[in-house]
Amino acid sequence: MFSQGMIQPPITHSGATPLFVDAAPTERRILLAALDAFVDRGVHGARIPEIARRAGIATGTIYLYFPSKERLASELVARLRGRIAAELARRAAPAPDTDGSPEAPAPPEVRRQFDAIWDVFAGFMLEHERAMAFLDLHMHGDYVGPDTMASWAPARELLVAHFTAGRAAGVYRDLPPQTLRATMAGVLIGAHKFSRMGELELDAATLERLREAAWDAVSRGETRP
Amino acid sequence: MFSQGMIQPPITHSGATPLFVDAAPTERRILLAALDAFVDRGVHGARIPEIARRAGIATGTIYLYFPSKERLASELVARLRGRIAAELARRAAPAPDTDGSPEAPAPPEVRRQFDAIWDVFAGFMLEHERAMAFLDLHMHGDYVGPDTMASWAPARELLVAHFTAGRAAGVYRDLPPQTLRATMAGVLIGAHKFSRMGELELDAATLERLREAAWDAVSRGETRP
Amino acid sequence: MFSQGMIQPPITHSGATPLFVDAAPTERRILLAALDAFVDRGVHGARIPEIARRAGIATGTIYLYFPSKERLASELVARLRGRIAAELARRAAPAPDTDGSPEAPAPPEVRRQFDAIWDVFAGFMLEHERAMAFLDLHMHGDYVGPDTMASWAPARELLVAHFTAGRAAGVYRDLPPQTLRATMAGVLIGAHKFSRMGELELDAATLERLREAAWDAVSRGETRP
Amino acid sequence: MFSQGMIQPPITHSGATPLFVDAAPTERRILLAALDAFVDRGVHGARIPEIARRAGIATGTIYLYFPSKERLASELVARLRGRIAAELARRAAPAPDTDGSPEAPAPPEVRRQFDAIWDVFAGFMLEHERAMAFLDLHMHGDYVGPDTMASWAPARELLVAHFTAGRAAGVYRDLPPQTLRATMAGVLIGAHKFSRMGELELDAATLERLREAAWDAVSRGETRP
DNA sequence: CATGAATGAGTTTTCATTCAT
DNA sequence: AATGAATGAAAACTCATTCAT
Numbered sequence: 001m002f003s004q005g006m007i008q009p010p011i012t013h014s015g016a017t018p019l020f021v022d023a024a025p026t027e028r029r030i031l032l033a034a035l036d037a038f039v040d041r042g043v044h045g046a047r048i049p050e051i052a053r054r055a056g057i058a059t060g061t062i063y064l065y066f067p068s069k070e071r072l073a074s075e076l077v078a079r080l081r082g083r084i085a086a087e088l089a090r091r092a093a094p095a096p097d098t099d100g101s102p103e104a105p106a107p108p109e110v111r112r113q114f115d116a117i118w119d120v121f122a123g124f125m126l127e128h129e130r131a132m133a134f135l136d137l138h139m140h141g142d143y144v145g146p147d148t149m150a151s152w153a154p155a156r157e158l159l160v161a162h163f164t165a166g167r168a169a170g171v172y173r174d175l176p177p178q179t180l181r182a183t184m185a186g187v188l189i190g191a192h193k194f195s196r197m198g199e200l201e202l203d204a205a206t207l208e209r210l211r212e213a214a215w216d217a218v219s220r221g222e223t224r225p
Numbered sequence: 226m227f228s229q230g231m232i233q234p235p236i237t238h239s240g241a242t243p244l245f246v247d248a249a250p251t252e253r254r255i256l257l258a259a260l261d262a263f264v265d266r267g268v269h270g271a272r273i274p275e276i277a278r279r280a281g282i283a284t285g286t287i288y289l290y291f292p293s294k295e296r297l298a299s300e301l302v303a304r305l306r307g308r309i310a311a312e313l314a315r316r317a318a319p320a321p322d323t324d325g326s327p328e329a330p331a332p333p334e335v336r337r338q339f340d341a342i343w344d345v346f347a348g349f350m351l352e353h354e355r356a357m358a359f360l361d362l363h364m365h366g367d368y369v370g371p372d373t374m375a376s377w378a379p380a381r382e383l384l385v386a387h388f389t390a391g392r393a394a395g396v397y398r399d400l401p402p403q404t405l406r407a408t409m410a411g412v413l414i415g416a417h418k419f420s421r422m423g424e425l426e427l428d429a430a431t432l433e434r435l436r437e438a439a440w441d442a443v444s445r446g447e448t449r450p
Numbered sequence: 451m452f453s454q455g456m457i458q459p460p461i462t463h464s465g466a467t468p469l470f471v472d473a474a475p476t477e478r479r480i481l482l483a484a485l486d487a488f489v490d491r492g493v494h495g496a497r498i499p500e501i502a503r504r505a506g507i508a509t510g511t512i513y514l515y516f517p518s519k520e521r522l523a524s525e526l527v528a529r530l531r532g533r534i535a536a537e538l539a540r541r542a543a544p545a546p547d548t549d550g551s552p553e554a555p556a557p558p559e560v561r562r563q564f565d566a567i568w569d570v571f572a573g574f575m576l577e578h579e580r581a582m583a584f585l586d587l588h589m590h591g592d593y594v595g596p597d598t599m600a601s602w603a604p605a606r607e608l609l610v611a612h613f614t615a616g617r618a619a620g621v622y623r624d625l626p627p628q629t630l631r632a633t634m635a636g637v638l639i640g641a642h643k644f645s646r647m648g649e650l651e652l653d654a655a656t657l658e659r660l661r662e663a664a665w666d667a668v669s670r671g672e673t674r675p
Numbered sequence: 676m677f678s679q680g681m682i683q684p685p686i687t688h689s690g691a692t693p694l695f696v697d698a699a700p701t702e703r704r705i706l707l708a709a710l711d712a713f714v715d716r717g718v719h720g721a722r723i724p725e726i727a728r729r730a731g732i733a734t735g736t737i738y739l740y741f742p743s744k745e746r747l748a749s750e751l752v753a754r755l756r757g758r759i760a761a762e763l764a765r766r767a768a769p770a771p772d773t774d775g776s777p778e779a780p781a782p783p784e785v786r787r788q789f790d791a792i793w794d795v796f797a798g799f800m801l802e803h804e805r806a807m808a809f810l811d812l813h814m815h816g817d818y819v820g821p822d823t824m825a826s827w828a829p830a831r832e833l834l835v836a837h838f839t840a841g842r843a844a845g846v847y848r849d850l851p852p853q854t855l856r857a858t859m860a861g862v863l864i865g866a867h868k869f870s871r872m873g874e875l876e877l878d879a880a881t882l883e884r885l886r887e888a889a890w891d892a893v894s895r896g897e898t899r900p
Numbered sequence: 901c902a903t904g905a906a907t908g909a910g911t912t913t914t915c916a917t918t919c920a921t
Numbered sequence: 922a923a924t925g926a927a928t929g930a931a932a933a934c935t936c937a938t939t940c941a942t
Contacts, residue, residue, distance in 0.1 A: 026901085041367065044269035048937060049904090058903040060939075069937065137362060140421060142266070175434060182419035183412055183438055190411015191404065196365060200403040209400060213408055217442035251926080273912060283928045288913065476905080491817070494720035498933060508907045513934065587812060590871055592716065625884060628875040629866065633888055636865015637858050644857035646815060659850060663858055667892035701922085723916060724925090733924040735918075744916065 019128060020079060027065045029055040031079070034072050039133045043073045043141060073143045078151055080131050084124055085155035092116035092158065094165070104169035111171070113162055114184075114215060121188055122207040132192055163218075172218050180218045187214040244353060245304060252290045254280040256304065259297050264355045268298045268366060295368045302363060303373040305356050309349055310380035317341035319386065329394035336396070338387055339409075339440060346413055347432040357417055388443075397443050405443045412439040469578060470529060477515045479505040481529065484522050489580045493523045493591060520593045527588060528598040530581050534574055535605035542566035544611065554619035561621070563612055564634075564665060571638055572657040582642055613668075622668050630668045637664040694803060695754060702740045704730040706754070709747050714808045718748045718816060748818045753826055755806050759799055760830035767791035769836065779844035786846070788837055789859075789890060796863055797882040807867055838893075847893050855893045862889040 019035075020028045033055035037046035048069055052059045066072040095109050105113075125132045138144065163177035172180050187210055195202040244260075245253045258280035262271035273294060277284045291297040320334050330338075350357045363369065388402035397405050412435055420427040469485075470478045483505035487496035498519060502509045516522040545559050555563075575582045588594065613627035622630050637660055645652040694710075695703045708730035712721035723744055727734045741747040770784050780788075800807045813819065838852035847855050866885055870877040 042267050042269050044267050045367075047935090052904095059937090060904065061902055063938070064901065133365075139418065142270075173434075173438065175431070175438075176425060178419060178425040179416065179431060179435070182415040182425060183435065184415075186411040186413070186415015186418070187408055187442060188411070189415055189418070190407040190409075193364065193411070193414070194403060194407035200401060200407060206400070206404060209398075210404070210408065213398065213400075213442040216446070217412060217438040221441070272910090284912090285914075285929065286927055289926070292913095294912075492717050492719050494717050495817075497931090509933090510908065510935075511906055514905070517934095519933070589868065590808075592720075623884075623888065625881070625888075626875060628869060629881060629885070632865040632869035632875060633862050633885065634865075635869070636861040636863070637892060638861070639868070640857040640859075640861015640864055641854065643814065643861070643864070644853060650851060650853040650857060656850070656854060659848075660854070660858065663848065663850075663892040666896070667862060667888040671891070722914090727925095734916090735925065736923055738917070739922065 016127065019131060026057060026061065029057065030062055030065055031076060034076060035130055035134055038073060039130045043138065043143060070143045074145055074148060076134065077138060077144055078148045080135055081148060081152045084120065085152060087120045087124065088117065088155050088158055092120050105165050107169055107171045110166040110169055115211065117162065118211045118214065125188065125192055126204060126207065133196055136189060136192065171220065173220055183217050184214050187217060241352065244356060251282060251286065254282060255287055255290055256301060259301060260355055260359055263298060264358045268363065268368065298366065299368040299370055299373060301359065302369050303376055305360055306373060306377045309345065310377060312345045312349065313342065313380050313383055317345050317383065330390050332394060332396050335391040335394055340436065342384065342387065343436045343439065350413065350417055351429060351432065358421055361414060361417065396445065398445055408442050409439050412442060466577065469581060476507060476511065479507060480512055480515055481526060484526060485580055485584055488523060489583045493588065493593065523591065524593040524595055524598060526584065527594050528601055530585055531598060531602045534570065535602060537570045537574065538567065538605050538608055542570050542608065555615050557619060557621050560616040560619055565661065567609065567612065568661045568664065575638065575642055576654060576657065583646055586639060586642065621670065623670050633667050634664050637667060691802065694806060701732060701736065704732065705737055705740055706751060709751055710805055710809055713748060714805045718813065718818060745818045748816065749820055749823060751809065752813060752819050753823045755810055756823065756827045759795065760827060762795045762799065763792065763830050763833055767795050767833065780840050782844060782846045785841040785844055790886065792834065792837065793886045793889065800863065800867055801879060801882065808871055811864060811867065846895065848895050858892050859889050862892060
């Protein structure tokens with residue numbers, strides 16, 4: 001889905017895959033409430049009793065599931081990143097023959113994977129706007145421990161590999177892979193930020209057109225049709 | 226400076242225009258120290274005595290200049306945005322004949338202003354990386370009051386006008402001006418974010434090449450050489 | 451009780467009606483401790499941890515019941531005044547036929563109500579000396595808000611009505627009702643003040659003889675036996 | 676002045692004897708400003724910078740005249756009490772032949788001295804309402820040191836002697852002298868309190884009529900005309 | 901498991917006092 | 922003498938965490 005020039009179901013089929021479905025019900029309520037509270041006031045600014053209130057439970061109950069506020073935040077980052085990482089692995093993995101092969105992928109394959117990556121992030125962003133906001137704001141937080149980093153590593157790997165290969169294939173601009181990756185992410189983050197500020201309204205159609213913009217930002221001019 | 230295709234001095238001539246130069250000396254030390262502390266730990270996470278320590282003053286002195294931590298944060302946002310707004314007005318104003326004219330500007334003028342806008346933001350980002358980080362993180366903070374919004378209005382106006390005109394001139398993609406604006410900003414923000422995460426190293430040369438990427442992201446393919 | 455020329459039980463049957471009986475236990479401990487602390491050092495001079503210590507609770511607990519020291523003081527004034535107001539309404543209400551009637555009350559009825567009013571204040575003062583001291587000292591405090599004033603209004607009404615009627619009946623001196631009221635109160639307050647300074651010792655018998663003095667201070671000579 | 680049945684100048688000849696006239700000008704401004712601030716917010720609640728502002732001087736200047744806020748308050752109490760004590764000694768001293776004599780004074784002499792005492796307090800109260808309020812509120816303050824007590828002793832002596840003698844002369848009620856004293860003071864304090872609360876307006880005429888009320892409160896019925 | 905009142909260490913904030921000018 | 926910005930100890934207040942129920 002979300003691929004080029006085809007009739008598709010709407011990107012957002014709300015509730016497609018709700019957050020934290022494999023957590024116990026109370027734990028899930030806590031995670032969702034904490035997500036909201038952290039986005040609204042930041043991790044340091046959010047109060048535990050307020051999270052409990054939003055979750056409809058007693059303050060003390062939170063401590064039956066998470067040993068501290070910091071660990072709750074850390075867990076949240078880990079689970080959200082894990083969710084994206086899993087989706088990336090499932091939907092945006094490189095074509096089998098490309099994987100590990102010494103030769104660069106064919107340009108269409110680069111484009112296909114680019115679209116798949118974009119769709120994973122864009123889809124996540126549309127369905128879970130607040131989760132995206134949390135990840136955006138707390139990418140640098142002190143509570144992002146090494147565990148979290150480790151669980152993200154495969155996704156990071158996949159992304160770096162994609163841009164490295166795409167550049168080797170002559171598809172991408174002559175910029176460091178991380179810069180390309182930052183640019184792609186930036187287009188998405190920019191849209192998200194302005195949406196949160198109320199300056200624009202995001203929908204699937206806009207995000208699909210922004211995919212083109214992002215592609216033009218990272219690819220070399222010659223490859224354009 | 227920072228203009229198209231010419232040999233230029235480095236973008237960063239460090240110290241060109243330091244932050245908060247018109248504030249009283251003690252006030253300035255507080256603002257600089259608070260900026261650092263807020264970037265490191267967030268507004269809620271930063272401790273007042275730590276800010277005082279960084280500023281080399283006593284805790285109580287901060288309260289002679291700012292009535293509360295929140296107001297200090299708010300003031301910081303306002304002054305930093307004001308600084309960017311002033312620079313935009315000075316360096317990225319539309320060409321006089323274009324201003325208010327019913328006809329759309331010529332494509333080269335659009336590109337000229339695009340470059341000027343980019344240079345203002347990129348230059349600010351290079352010279353004041355932490356200030357940029359603070360603005361990025363606290364664009365949505367509760368302490369961003371209506372005063373701050375008001376002081377930013379002229380800059381916002383200029384940016385919206387630019388993208389509206391550029392689209393009317395057929396230079397920009399057929400996307401809402403705010404979306405174009407978000408995209409341009411996003412490329413810059415993405416680079417900044419990844420730089421802060423230590424994933425890439427930013428310098429003037431990279432930013433200049435990203436300007437091309439950003440341009441390609443917002444402009445229509447036809448206008449490319 | 452406390453009525454004219456009859457053998458009576460002692461005015462003070464300690465514990466007859468303790469203060470703040472309808473408050474939650476912890477809240478009550480706080481109110482009692484705060485009353486003591488405020489009387490000893492004044493509202494501004496009293497320290498919250500000291501109040502907590504006297505109440506046998508933790509500092510923070512006070513803030514679960516009262517949002518600030520000022521509001522605690524304000525609440526204290528309101529509840530003490532409310533207590534007196536209720537007692538006045540119960541024990542010193544005007545005789546039914548007098549109430550609202552156009553004719554002035556009979557002199558004996560004036561004396562009866564005077565005694566009842568005196569007894570309410572004198573009884574409160576004997577049983578709750580520190581509460582009286584607090585009210586005396588903080589009648590003018592900045593923390594006496596409009597709510598407190600409103601809750602006191604019915605009592606004030608009753609007192610003014612009494613002195614107005616008593617003067618109309620030719621029983622009281624030809625002085626403004628408020629001046630008569632101030633005089634009656636003054637005799638009581640004076641005794642209380644000197645008692646607190648250790649210059650005299652107050653008991654029910656003395657207060658009963660002072661009732662005569664107060665009566666002679668406000669009534670016209672002719673009505674005396 | 677203020678004596679019985681004679682044509683008199685108005686009690687308040689404003690500025691008759693301003694407060695703290697023998698203090699250095701700056702010292703006097705401080706004392707007057709502190710008096711106001713202490714009455715408004717209490718000694719603990721008043722701020723030194725606010726006193727300085729009211730006095731029209733710099734904060735530090737206060738410390739050239741008084742070593743601490745407490746000592747400033749203490750000095751204020753001492754000077755105000757000293758002022759009243761001096762006036763009592765000058766205007767309300769017992770008649771020479773009565774002084775120390777074993778026999779009780781004649782009733783008219785008791786009344787004369789009663790009036791003189793009343794006039795001293797009433798006159799002070801009218802001319803210096805805020806000073807009276809300060810003394811009323813801070814009679815029990817922790818900052819009233821032994822020095823202050825000592826300087827007040829002669830005045831206290833005079834008052835106790837008066838009521839003791841008056842009672843011995845059969846003029847006053849059969850109550851302890853201190854109770855009589857408290858009653859007289861109470862009538863005055865009551866009027867003052869209600870005046871401060873805005874419930875009545877005090878003037879010389881009212882105070883003169885209250886003198887009669889106070890007299891009737893302390894004297895035995897038989898002596899009344 | 902769940903509760904939520906209570907805790908007290910850790911903050912923010914105040915303000916009497918100092919001292920360089 | 923006078924100034925008033927700066928100090929920092931002391932106060933008010935907050936809130937993550939605990940634990941008796």
